[in-house]
Amino acid sequence: MVRFAGDGADVILDNMGAKYLDRNLSALAVNGRLVVIGLQGGRKAELDLARLMGKRAAVLGTTLRSRPAEEKAVIARSVVEHVWPLV
Numbered sequence: 001m002v003r004f005a006g007d008g009a010d011v012i013l014d015n016m017g018a019k020y021l022d023r024n025l026s027a028l029a030v031n032g033r034l035v036v037i038g039l040q041g042g043r044k045a046e047l048d049l050a051r052l053m054g055k056r057a058a059v060l061g062t063t064l065r066s067r068p069a070e071e072k073a074v075i076a077r078s079v080v081e082h083v084w085p086l087v
Contacts, residue, residue, distance in 0.1 A: 008032055008055075018042030028057045036061040 008029030014020055019041025024034050025048070032055060052059065064072050 011035065013037060016041035018045035021045040021047060025051055025055070025057070028055055030055050030057075032057045034059045037063065 009027050010029050010032050012024050012027060012032070012034045014024055014034060014036050015038030017036055017039035021034075022045070028034060034057065036059065047059070064075065067075075
């Protein structure tokens with residue numbers, strides 16, 4: 001579900017990492033999920049756990065880099081099918 005009434009984002013897909021952590025947390029809706037997929041903006045940041053808990057939010061991290069090529073291909077096809085139409 002996507003909300004547009006200033007409630008925040010349900011899911012944020014972040015390729016920047018540390019540099020955007022605070023603003024991404026601010027942009028999350030209650031029960032939102034921040035998925036970190038890249039570290040272009042750095043790998044270390046301070047996280048206000050009270051804000052995270054207050055939003056009942058989750059921070060997840062993943063990478064394709066260490067996965068086998070076959071698994072990367074399956075993920076890429078799934079993104080094209082399920083994610084790009086929403087963008």
